[in-house]
Amino acid sequence: MVDQNKLAIFILALQKSVHRLGISLFLLTLVIFFLSPELLKAVQEHLSEKLYFFSVAGPFLSHVxxxxxxAVFLLMPWFLTVLWSAMGKPFKMGKGQIFFFVFFTCILFYVGTIFCYFVTLPLGIKFLLGFGSAELQPVISISRFVTFVTIFVLAFGLAFELPIFMVFMGRVGICTRKFFERNRRFAVLGIAIIAALITPTPDIINMGLMGGPLYFLYEAGIIILRVMRIQ
Structure with a gap:
């Protein structure tokens, strides 16, 4: 019953900000849309890709x-502030604790996206296109390219927030530090599965580029719990 009450408090707190977030997301998307040709050009130059489109609406939808x-990338601090403020209410978290979670989830999100964009994504695309030949030339759709890049960059950013959510679960009593320590082998398995799903290629190098930092962050979460004396 208590858990249902906490869930209701969380949903109610979240609903108060959803409307404003939605409007802000729409307006910022509209503003960035006029800058999207330059943004797409920068991404193409970074990844050295020539793109094509196979439908009339393809380029427009890709820019959208x-x-x-x-817009999501720029508004992520606000999204996280709303999320942690709502999560803090049922668990009676103070403003200092909420600031701690917001600050470090923002940091880890942007570290994850930067790591993906500059390290994993170029290596993954180079690996995939390495199967081309004189008889087999790649013709990349702008729609699939944009979807591919945005989903993986966003997924990496979210995956890198693992230790903060571990600290939160320890703080509110959902999972203890000893639980995370006892289940390292299951964590390794879960991280391997996540790395296989998120990374753009199935090869061991790119999976390692994702799985390695994730396991490091898992251990970092345990260390933080120990330093904060959260059992």
């Missing part, structure tokens, strides 16, 4: 998707 991603 890229603009939406840009």
């Amino acid at each position: 998707k890229l603009s939406l991603f840009g």
Whole structure:
């Protein structure tokens, strides 16, 4: 019963900000849309890709998707502030604790996206296109390219927030530090599965580029719990 009450408090707190977030996301997407040609050009130059489109609406929809991603990327601190403020109410978290969670989830999100964009994504695309030949030339759709890039960059950013959510679960009593320590082998398995799903290629190098930092963050979460004396 208590858990249902906490869930109701969380949903109610979240609903108060959803409307404003939605309007802000729409307006910022609209603004970025006019800058999206330059944004797409920068991404193409970074990944050295020539793109094509196979439908009349393809380029337009791709610019919309890229603009939406840009808006989500820029508004992520606000999204996280709303999320943690809502999560803090049922668990009676103070403003200092909420600031701690917001600050570090923002940091880890942007570290994850930067790591993906500059390290994993170029290596993954180079690996995939390495199967081309004189007889087999790649013709990449702008729609699939934009979807591919935005989803993986966003997924990496969210995956890198693992230790903060571990600290939160320890803080509110959902999972103890000893639980995380006892289940390292299951964590390794879960991280391997996540790395296989998120990374753009199935090869061991790119999976390692994702799984390695994730396991490091898992251990970091345990260390933080120990330093904060959360059992």
